[in-house]
Each structure stands twice: as C-alpha cells, then as structure tokens.
Amino acid sequence: MSIAPVVLPARTAKQIERAKETERILSILHQWGIHTLGQLAALRRDELAARLGMRAFELWERANGRAERILKLVSPPESFIESFEFENEIETAEPLLFILRRFLQQLATRLNAIYLVAKELRLRITFADKSQYERIFKIPQPTNNEDILFRMLHTHLENFTSKHPIVAIELEAQPSRSVRQQFGLFETVLRDPVQLHETLARLVGLLGADRVGTPVLEETHRPDAFRMEPFAWEFRQPEQKLGQPERCRGIPMRNLKGNMAGSVDSARDDGKQRIPLRRFRKRTKATVLLENNRPTHVRAAEVRAGLAVEGTTMRQHGPFPISGNWWDEHAWARVEWDVEIENGVIARCHCDQDGWAIDGIYD
Template identity: 30%
Template sequence: MTKLTELYACVYAKEFPAQALLRLRPELRNQPCVVMEGEPPLQSVCSLNAKARVSGAAHGMTRVEVETLPAMTMLSRSGKEESAAKAALLDTCGTFSPRIEDHSSETAFVCVVDIVGTQKLFGTSDQLGRELFKRIRAGGITSSIAVSENVHAAMCLARGMSLRSPVMVIPSGEQGPALAALSLTVLDLPEDQSETFTSWGIHTLGTLAALPEKELIARMGQHGKRLRQLASGTLPHLFQPVEPSFTLEEKMELDSPVEILDSLLFVAGVMLEQLILRATSRVLALASVTIALSLEGNTAHVRTVRPALPTNDRQLWIKLIHLDLETHPPLAAILSLSLRAEPGSTSKVQLGLFSPQLPEPSHLDVTLARIAKIVGEENVGRAVLLDTHNEQESFRMERFTVPTSERTSSARVQGCSAMRELHPAESVRVMAVGGRFDAILFRQKRYTVERAYGPWRVSGEWWNSNLWGCEQWDIVARAEDSPLLCCCLVRDLMRNQWQVVGLYD
C-alpha cells in the first residue's frame, strides 16, 4: 500500500487587526487607517493598512504622531471583531478540507490546510489555491496562499510572498530553491539571533541553508539545526488539526454611539452579507437571525427574526429586522451589535407546466411584520385551541409555520368541520316546550329547532374546582327563508342568560 504524498496550503493574512476591522467597514477600505492599542493617552499603532503605510504611518507610533499625518483614520482594536473574523476564515478554509491547523499570532492570521486527496473535488493545487483566495477575498480579507509538501515551507513562502502573485505552488522536491531568495524575517527570529546572522552576513534563507550543519550546531545548538532545516524546507512537522465549530456569527463595536436606526441597518447589512456568503458556501440558508445590541448603561436589547422559510435574500432580512426594531426599539444609544444566525435548508418549489405563478413567501413575511407592528405580535398568527372547558378566550395565537409533507398528507385524510367563534357572543332568545327546545330567536329571525345535543357542563380548567355555572348545547335549526343554522349555545346558569358563542360551517 503506497503512502499518500503530503500536501498543504498555507493561508497568511498580515495586519490582521486592521483587516478584521475593515472587513465590516467597506467605506474605509480605500482610506489610510491605523489600529490603536493601549489605554489613553498611551495608545500606539499595532496594525495598519497599505495606504496608511504609504502615508507615513508605522508600527509603534503614538496618537500624537499619527494626528500629524494627513487624512488618517484611527480605529480602536477590537478583540471581538478579530475573533469573529478568525472564525469566518477558519470556516472558509474548512469548506475545502476538514483538516486545519491554526498558527495565528497577535498580528497575523496563519492557517494550514491539509489538501491531500482533494484534486478530484477542486482540481489542481493551483486551482484550489485560487478558489480559496477568491472565497477569502469575497469575505473582505486580503491574503497570500502557498502550497507545498512541507508545512513550514508553505508558511515561510506565504509570509514572504507579494500581493501581486497571491497564490504560489512549490513543485515537489523544490522547497529549497523556492525559499532561497526569501528574507530571514519570515522566520520571526528573536532579536539576538537576528543580530547574530546579520553580523555573519546572512540575510536570506538560501545563505542560511548553505551553512555547514556541524559548525552551525556548535555555535547555536540544536536550534541552529532547526533553523537550517526551516531554510531548506526539510523540517518535519506533526500535523495537529483543530475542529472549529460552525457558527454563523458576526460582531462589531461601533466607533461612536448610534441612535439612528438607518445607520444601524447600514452596518447590519454588511454583517448580513458576510453571514449569507458563509451560509451559501455550505449550500445552506439563514433560518433565523438574532440581533443583540449593547446599549449605554450596561444594558442589552436582543431580538430574533424568523421568517416562514429559510432564505438568503439580504434585502428581506434587512426589511424584517427594520420592522422588528421599529416595533421594539432600543431604549438607549447603541454601542455594539452582534448578529447570530441559525442555518436551515434552502427551499425549492417545483411548479407544474400549467400551474400559475405563486407569490414569493417573503412577501407574506414582510406583510405580517407590518401588521404586527400595527396591532401587536400577540394578535398576528393562527389560533390554537387551549386544553380548557372555558368558552371565554379558549385559544391563543401563535406564529405561522410551514407544515411538513407528512403533516399535510395526514391533515387531508382526516378532515374536520370548523366553528367560527363570535366575539363578543350574541344574545339569543330560547323557547322551550315540555323541557325541549322548540325555537330560537337569533338576529331578529325565528328558527325552528330540529335537533339539539347537550347539555355539557362547562366552567374553567378541568383541574380547578370552580362552580359549573354554564351549560353548552349544539343546535341544528332551520328558518323558512334561510339556510340551515348550526350553532353552539351557552346558558349562564347564574344569570339565566342564553348566548350564541359560535357558528358551525
């Protein structure tokens, strides 16, 4: 049995604190931006984008120094946004292979993907790398991807690549020549070792790999041997994959408190776009979205929106969230927000050749949300009977749901009659002869009673010891010039009052 050749793809995203903030702020991507870290007034630059570097910004600059640069945007570092961006990147890499190893640092995202055996799914290594780069770029992150049979060779090459050629594949057995021209900075050497190599005139991996092994070990110990193997692309590695959980969540800390709902929806729209992109890559749709708002005064405002069917329509989600927040507005200014979505199966409708075009289910969701905003959520939905003998308010309202095919087929077989409850109940005059119903006077019309069923004693819940103060009758009556009347009569024994509480279809 032949052993499969190892093959790894390394994803490297530098200046990750800045990229994590700018992925949800597309309006700032073309502007010079720096990320400040620390407590005021001792804040310093920990990350920046390319335009800020061209404008003169650098790591370690203080706030006062940054303010002297023209048109520079300063953002505060956010650990929550970095964690959400990292989870999104790991999830994207996980769509290509379940074997992932995380080597991220404080300022860079580094991930190694074991892609051996994926050629039949994604094509050649170069095709896989370009598709992976395209997926990551769609999520708002700029990265470089290197493919090699050696993990460390792929990581070193990814760190030293330029953005002009973001994807590179090292041919089998050519790790050393591919790494030879790279600077020693890709090894993240300590300052003392970097000074030592500089004094020796060693500046590239090729010159480091050309040093005699025994002499290098005599001067630097076993660590020198490891560095030489790194430079030549021969250092062995024990792959230890991680298993990131699949969670559709985005977080964002606002630069200033927001009170206007339209401004909040603009930010939520970008976050929804990221959630939909990740769900689509797994052939899923968003079944529900929970928006959690952090407000001034250490309070929170949490709302959940759930349409009838899972969907990836971004405009629909924005409209539903907008209507829900208008109905239940936050009570203070918003400091941060997070969106968490639950995945669901994508819905498909098979129409016949001559079937009429059906309206989109999303139109009903928006209509119901608008009605709920006017009359209240407790008054929109479908009526569900309660387990009670009480005729007053013996039902509750629950939201509409789409039944499964099994439930639909069983409902067709059973069949049932419907009773329309009257709210309020209408008074009726009852005429009896010899203890039997003879006629009733209902809505100014006289009906002759043909059949009567009852009485049934009703009160409240069966588990309560309330007085049985009501009798219920089912009546079938007919008038001369009217159709058959089937109704439900209730007699209040305490007040000796008759009322029609429902009409049978």
C-alpha cells in the first residue's frame, strides 16, 4: 500500500501547522524511497524520531498499529418527524386524526426517553395535485401530553377545508428541555395556558386569523392603520438603543391656543396647551356643506360621546391633505379639517374616497 499525502481539515492554525509538518515528513520519506506502510513500519523507531521528530514517531506507531486515542462519541442530530403516505386518497378528517394520534404517541415516547418536551409542532399535508399545506403550532407550555397536543391539532382540523384530496401527511416536533420560569413579585403565570391556546384557536376558526391576535401599528402615516399578529407566548423586553428615546406611537394631538373651548385657528400650531382628540371608533359618516371649498355646515349621521356634531361651523382650520402608498395598489389620500360648530363642539373631519366622516372631537 502506497503512502498518500495526508491533508487535515483546515479548522485551526494548529491543525494547519500539523498538516504541513505531515506533508514535509512524507516528502522526505519519498526521497528516501519509503513509499508503503510496510516500508515505514520496518524503520527503526528511535532513529526515525531522532531525525524527523515526534510527528514521524506518531506516524510510525500508526503504521505498526500501536497508536491509541480516546474514542469520541458523536451522535447524529435526531429528528422527530413522523410521516405517512396513504394508499388511497383521503377526503375526510377521521383517517387523518387517527394517524395524527398515532404520530403523537410515537413522538411522545421518543421525547420522554431522552427527557425532552415538545415546544412546537409542524403539520404538513400533501394533496393529490402535489401542492402542500403547512401549519406551525406554537405550544404555550411545552409538554408531551398526547391529549393536549391532539386537541390542538383537532381544533385546527375541525374547520380545515381543501379543494383536493390528501395523499400524505407529516408531523414534526421541535424538542426543548423542560424549564421552569421564575416570575417577578407582581407577575404571575396563566392558570391554564393550554386552555387559553385552545380557546384562541377556536376563535381563529370562527372569526378568521386576521381578526384574532395582537394589534400592531403599521409603519405608515395613515390614521388608525394596524394589522393583527398572532399572540407571542414568549415575552421579550423590547431592545432600546442607548441614547435613543423610546418612540411614541400614540394618537397625534393637535395644539389649540386659548381656552378649552377657544379658537381652533391655531389647532395645528405649536402652542403651549395641548388638547387631546377623542377619536371615534369607528368613523362616523357625516354630511358637509362647502362654500368656497370650506366646510360651512356639518351634520353627523350619529350622535357620539353625548354631543351632537351638527350645526353651522363658526371657524375652520385647514385643509390638511395627507396621503401615502402612492407607489402600490394600497394608495390612499384624505383631506382633514378642524372645525368649531356653533354649539361649541370642536371636531376633526376628513374627506376621502368614501366621502366625509367625523374622526372625533377635542376635549
């Protein structure tokens, strides 16, 4: 057997230096006429070490079968995936739930054997047209309880519909160690986080995913623009960079000079006194009469906040056009006015593609 140059994986500087030393020794051995392991093993150990160093001594011991090293146990990463391909196409949920129940039993047994729990489930369904459906289930309290995990899947599949029959299914569990969280003095844990998760899942099935969750303000100047995001079970404090104040995301307030029921001429100026806007939820439709492109009479469709938003306008301040998203299909534009009505009510109204509406009144 001929001796081939040994190239070690270049991971560290020490390993690179060791590989270069091995190549140098093999080059010298080839010059001596040593080309096989048998020829290397026939050399005298002490003389070889004296001439070529300890690295040559190690190579000689390996060639003679005398080298020893500690075995390192390397376990391949274990994946907790269960899959099944149906012989016939499935069009009902009963066979699907039966297979999922068996999957959960097998996954729970494997996780319990290595003292882990499931923190997340990923369900993947393959249809007859080769398309796939994937759903990730966040487990609020990691567990291996088969009944709890099965109820999560069953609640979701109760309202699940598909255009094509099912041909395969796959369920994957993301493992984690069972940990206990220590709360602060005034913090507490949910009585039954699993029950809360099931209730939210049923609400999503009844109302839709876009109607259940946490409202998050959109990065836009459009008033009241927000989206719904799924509830996050892991609470994390928002990171705030040093030297940067926390961003204010509240409802903008306009400045009014004078007394509380005073003039609205400087409603948008930088006055010392700020008057909050009591915004209506949702927008109140209104009828507005214009004279010289200025609102002279306002009449709301409803009476809100115990006040009648109706009458001739004594003062108007505007217009204030705002717009956004002009570069895509979600373009919007509106013109706002601050008006003082004859009954003393100071209101904010706007006009957009849907007509006139009252945003709210100033306190």
